[in-house]
Amino acid sequence: MAGPAAGRQLIGRTGPGRAALDTLATVTASGGSGTASEAVERALRAVAAHEPVVHAWTHLDPERARREAREIDARAVGSPSAAGSPSAAGSPSATGSPSATGPRAGEDLPLRGLVLGVKDVFDTADQPTECGTPIYTGRRPSADAAAVALLRAAGATCLGKTVTAELAFLTPGPTTNPHRPTHTPGGSSMGSAAAVATGMADIALGTQTAGSVIRPASFCGVYGFKPTFGSVSVAGVKLFAPSLDTVGWFARTPAALDRVRVALTGRPAGMPLASAPVIGVLRTEEWQSCAPESRRAVEDLAGSLTAHGARVVEVPVPDYLDGLAAVQPLVMVYEAVRTLVWEERMHRDRLSEGLRAALDRGHATDPAEYDRVQARRREATARLDGLFDTVDVLLTPAVVGEAPAGLDTTGDPRFARLWTMLGTPSAVVPVATGPTGLPVGAQLVGRVGDDARLLAVVAWLAERGIVPEPRLARP
Amino acid sequence: MAGPAAGRQLIGRTGPGRAALDTLATVTASGGSGTASEAVERALRAVAAHEPVVHAWTHLDPERARREAREIDARAVGSPSAAGSPSAAGSPSATGSPSATGPRAGEDLPLRGLVLGVKDVFDTADQPTECGTPIYTGRRPSADAAAVALLRAAGATCLGKTVTAELAFLTPGPTTNPHRPTHTPGGSSMGSAAAVATGMADIALGTQTAGSVIRPASFCGVYGFKPTFGSVSVAGVKLFAPSLDTVGWFARTPAALDRVRVALTGRPAGMPLASAPVIGVLRTEEWQSCAPESRRAVEDLAGSLTAHGARVVEVPVPDYLDGLAAVQPLVMVYEAVRTLVWEERMHRDRLSEGLRAALDRGHATDPAEYDRVQARRREATARLDGLFDTVDVLLTPAVVGEAPAGLDTTGDPRFARLWTMLGTPSAVVPVATGPTGLPVGAQLVGRVGDDARLLAVVAWLAERGIVPEPRLARP
Numbered sequence: 001m002a003g004p005a006a007g008r009q010l011i012g013r014t015g016p017g018r019a020a021l022d023t024l025a026t027v028t029a030s031g032g033s034g035t036a037s038e039a040v041e042r043a044l045r046a047v048a049a050h051e052p053v054v055h056a057w058t059h060l061d062p063e064r065a066r067r068e069a070r071e072i073d074a075r076a077v078g079s080p081s082a083a084g085s086p087s088a089a090g091s092p093s094a095t096g097s098p099s100a101t102g103p104r105a106g107e108d109l110p111l112r113g114l115v116l117g118v119k120d121v122f123d124t125a126d127q128p129t130e131c132g133t134p135i136y137t138g139r140r141p142s143a144d145a146a147a148v149a150l151l152r153a154a155g156a157t158c159l160g161k162t163v164t165a166e167l168a169f170l171t172p173g174p175t176t177n178p179h180r181p182t183h184t185p186g187g188s189s190m191g192s193a194a195a196v197a198t199g200m201a202d203i204a205l206g207t208q209t210a211g212s213v214i215r216p217a218s219f220c221g222v223y224g225f226k227p228t229f230g231s232v233s234v235a236g237v238k239l240f241a242p243s244l245d246t247v248g249w250f251a252r253t254p255a256a257l258d259r260v261r262v263a264l265t266g267r268p269a270g271m272p273l274a275s276a277p278v279i280g281v282l283r284t285e286e287w288q289s290c291a292p293e294s295r296r297a298v299e300d301l302a303g304s305l306t307a308h309g310a311r312v313v314e315v316p317v318p319d320y321l322d323g324l325a326a327v328q329p330l331v332m333v334y335e336a337v338r339t340l341v342w343e344e345r346m347h348r349d350r351l352s353e354g355l356r357a358a359l360d361r362g363h364a365t366d367p368a369e370y371d372r373v374q375a376r377r378r379e380a381t382a383r384l385d386g387l388f389d390t391v392d393v394l395l396t397p398a399v400v401g402e403a404p405a406g407l408d409t410t411g412d413p414r415f416a417r418l419w420t421m422l423g424t425p426s427a428v429v430p431v432a433t434g435p436t437g438l439p440v441g442a443q444l445v446g447r448v449g450d451d452a453r454l455l456a457v458v459a460w461l462a463e464r465g466i467v468p469e470p471r472l473a474r475p
Numbered sequence: 476m477a478g479p480a481a482g483r484q485l486i487g488r489t490g491p492g493r494a495a496l497d498t499l500a501t502v503t504a505s506g507g508s509g510t511a512s513e514a515v516e517r518a519l520r521a522v523a524a525h526e527p528v529v530h531a532w533t534h535l536d537p538e539r540a541r542r543e544a545r546e547i548d549a550r551a552v553g554s555p556s557a558a559g560s561p562s563a564a565g566s567p568s569a570t571g572s573p574s575a576t577g578p579r580a581g582e583d584l585p586l587r588g589l590v591l592g593v594k595d596v597f598d599t600a601d602q603p604t605e606c607g608t609p610i611y612t613g614r615r616p617s618a619d620a621a622a623v624a625l626l627r628a629a630g631a632t633c634l635g636k637t638v639t640a641e642l643a644f645l646t647p648g649p650t651t652n653p654h655r656p657t658h659t660p661g662g663s664s665m666g667s668a669a670a671v672a673t674g675m676a677d678i679a680l681g682t683q684t685a686g687s688v689i690r691p692a693s694f695c696g697v698y699g700f701k702p703t704f705g706s707v708s709v710a711g712v713k714l715f716a717p718s719l720d721t722v723g724w725f726a727r728t729p730a731a732l733d734r735v736r737v738a739l740t741g742r743p744a745g746m747p748l749a750s751a752p753v754i755g756v757l758r759t760e761e762w763q764s765c766a767p768e769s770r771r772a773v774e775d776l777a778g779s780l781t782a783h784g785a786r787v788v789e790v791p792v793p794d795y796l797d798g799l800a801a802v803q804p805l806v807m808v809y810e811a812v813r814t815l816v817w818e819e820r821m822h823r824d825r826l827s828e829g830l831r832a833a834l835d836r837g838h839a840t841d842p843a844e845y846d847r848v849q850a851r852r853r854e855a856t857a858r859l860d861g862l863f864d865t866v867d868v869l870l871t872p873a874v875v876g877e878a879p880a881g882l883d884t885t886g887d888p889r890f891a892r893l894w895t896m897l898g899t900p901s902a903v904v905p906v907a908t909g910p911t912g913l914p915v916g917a918q919l920v921g922r923v924g925d926d927a928r929l930l931a932v933v934a935w936l937a938e939r940g941i942v943p944e945p946r947l948a949r950p
Contacts, residue, residue, distance in 0.1 A: 136617060139617045142614045143817040143818065143821075144816070144817040146813060146814050146815075146816045146817070149816035149820055150813065150816050152820075153816065153820055230717065230718055233717055233813045233816075234714070234717060235714040235814040235815075235816075236817070239708065239709070239710040242705065242708055242709060242710065264813075265842070266812075266813065266842060267842045268842075335708065337741075338621060338625065338707070338708045338739075338740070338741065339621050339708040340621075340710075341621045341625050341628065341708075341710075342600065342618040342619040342620075342624040342711070343618065345624055345627075346600075346618075346624075367740070367741060367742045367743075371924060375924075378857075382853075382857070449846060449850075
């Protein structure tokens with residue numbers, strides 16, 4: 001397999017100068033202030049400072065991004081000639097409808113000023129989409145994936161494409177952990193999580209089939225969100241296991257997480273909680289495999305919640321969840337061999353050994369066993385719904401512990417598998433620090449379809465400082 | 476919108492000579508005999524005879540198809556040099572494993588000798604994929620859709636790409652009904668159904684989001700099958716409404732329908748029924764909108780079944796199905812506006828008026844209403860399952876009546892909507908003839924996941940002559 005960097009458009013590799021570092025201090029944790037052009041310049045300064053070590057991007061053309069930002073700013077003020085004019089850009093109209101009698105009204109662009117990174121398994125019409133495999137080197141799709149088009153329509157500026165593990169599975173790309181370059185950032189949405197952690201992007205798209213959003217969010221110390229299965233269209237996304245594949249995203253604030261949800265789903269913005277939430281702590285059967293820092297992330301968060309007036313209850317693990325996480329890989333490989341058919345048939349020798357072995361397991365899986373697992377899944381999803389009659393969200397580990405050393409693995413997705421199987425919305429809050437100082441998240445899980453409430457709980461935590469503002473990684 | 480024929484590669488337009496007509500008489504209803512090369516030549520003779528009037532193909536390059544057939548025949552006998560050798564091709568090895576000590580063993584190619592038509596919403600790496608819209612004129616995907624790759628791996632020869640309604644919705648392409656060119660073949664999988672009805676293909680892929688397999692199968696007088704939702708990967712298929720989009724297919728025999736299912740799912744071939752089936756006649760709330768011929772198709776089939784020893788029971792319409800078919804369009808347009816985002820945003824002026832209006836309805840749909848419908852859908856699917864404890868399959872209309880006159884509509888999908896919503900496997904059997912002599916099908920519906928039993932019932936009907944062998948359309 002050719003090096004994952006082979007096809008990337010290289011950007012400035014000079015180390016960060018003093019000026020760049022100073023400017024980074026002005027990057028707000030939230031992003032999203034000012035014009036699209038200002039936001040892109042801010043992001044490009046972060047790129048100059050971090051990218052030589054972090055390797056989050058597989059394609060990044062600064063001039064193309066600047067052009068896109070100018071177009072967005074022009075849309076906001078309703079006149080291309082006003083592009084980049086700070087005064088005009090500061091007062092976008094909310095109507096978005098052109099006027100026949102006066103200057104063209106600006107569009108309502110709720111994501112203007114947010115810089116977007118796009119995992120390289122989402123099609124983009126104006127940039128290559130290579131899916132982390134040499135099979136697709138130089139591939140140019142005809143159209144943007146639906147999620148990309150929705151975020152651009154809402155005014156986000158796509159800075160570039162971010163590194164993905166091979167075909168969004170396990171074999172890593174070159175991205176390093178932005179907090180320590182000898183450690184993995186997690187995967188498969190590794191470039192997106194790292195870009196957000198460094199301020200190279202304010203928001204970034206990922207996908208999750210096992211734990212590909214939850215794990216890198218936790219390892220990189222940012223917020224991550226996987227919405228209810230099926231609530232965001234996968235059109236234009238490279239599929240791996242269609243009954244599991246879910247579009248997700250990263251941000252440095254709960255507010256940005258929710259703004260992306262609104263743009264992707266067309267649903268109303270979340271309302272603040274009317275009262276302190278009820279949290280159910282769920283120590284799943286994998287609890288024993290948790291490192292101390294991940295247990296502590298859950299237990300300390302539960303303690304802080306209680307201190308702030310939330311009701312925290314222990315939820316016994318329901319029997320219908322027994323062993324369900326452990327059979328997620330069966331579903332994944334069974335579907336993968338019927339989804340990556342062309343790739344395996346035409347280019348098996350260009351797939352990584354790990355992916356080939358996974359496909360072999362898929363070929364060997366009995367369809368009757370798959371059917372039994374899928375039936376259990378449906379039953380568990382239906383029964384879990386009742387559990388949310390008594391709690392607002394569940395609190396459970398996100399990861400085994402802090403990011404492991406080395407760049408040859410993306411870490412263990414075991415704590416995310418269950419919730420991908422159940423289709424629940426699930427969020428990482430960057431709440432703790434491990435024994436060597438790397439971030440550790442905790443996972444909150446909501447009722448299927450009640451994504452807004454889950455994100456309202458996340459916002460409630462952040463407003464009270466229970467979850468600290470994420471540290472922007474230092475170059 | 477440019478004419479749908481604008482981008483097609485034209486094939487021989489000379490009328491069918493006497494020789495072609497004579498040869499057509501040798502086309503078996505089943506197809507699938509002989510080598511791939513023989514099958515392609517047979518199909519190309521049917522193309523010469525029918526295509527000038529039927530317009531089923533949007534791309535067909537005979538030389539490319541012949542080359543593919545030769546490659547398949549070479550794979551079957553295990554040596555490229557033996558390609559096209561009838562004696563060697565007649566004895567393919569079933570092992571598929573290369574031998575180091577003797578001549579290379581041939582692959583097991585269960586679909587060899589079947590000519591495949593592929594609806595032009597499935598990606599193909601070696602042929603354009605234009606999705607029935609000028610937006611994608613000349614589009615060349617990088618890879619085959621999973622379903623296409625699976626059928627090719629099993630030895631089917633892809634003859635070309637078949638006409639689809641615009642983006643698999645309602646605005647028709649140029650295909651005419653192979654039994655009467657002034658009438659619609661149905662849609663959106665119009666070219667695939669017409670190709671199979673004329674012997675231009677033995678099997679053909681389609682998709683169904685409302686009634687895009689069931690309706691054209693009925694109008695063209697062939698077997699059509701929509702499997703359990705999610706059982707065939709949609710990777711590489713142009714999506715429209717992801718919670719509804721289902722890969723389906725057409726054939727002239729129940730055996731071919733089942734062989735395609737086996738190739739696409741990797742599941743065992745269907746076993747013959749051990750005893751006469753129990754059939755539940757379901758006169759859904761749409762029954763009153765049935766034309767006499769469609770009611771007769773159901774009632775005559777029920778009568779024949781009884782005469783052949785099947786138990787036929789009337790199934791009262793369960794209350795949980797009330798009004799569910801009527802809200803299918805709401806789900807469809809709600810999801811379409813979040814799926815065809817790039818197309819609407821960049822090329823709204825190149826979409827048909829009908830599709831633009833549908834997208835406008837989608838934008839106006841309240842997410843809360845969509846959620847209520849989706850919750851009803853899940854509940855109905857779960858409760859319907861119990862109904863199959865007492866019947867093997869349900870018998871219900873496929874269409875309002877025979878194909879309507881005119882080529883500006885693809886007909887009414889109302890009798891398919893319910894089963895697309897419920898994710899059940901569903902088959903059309905070409906059982907009757909309408910008042911003007913056009914075909915009329917009846918629809919059989921099985922339990923979710925029990926596709927093999929449904930197709931076994933279809934085979935049982937055909938073996939007893941209850942469903943006559945489909946008439947091959949005459950040029």
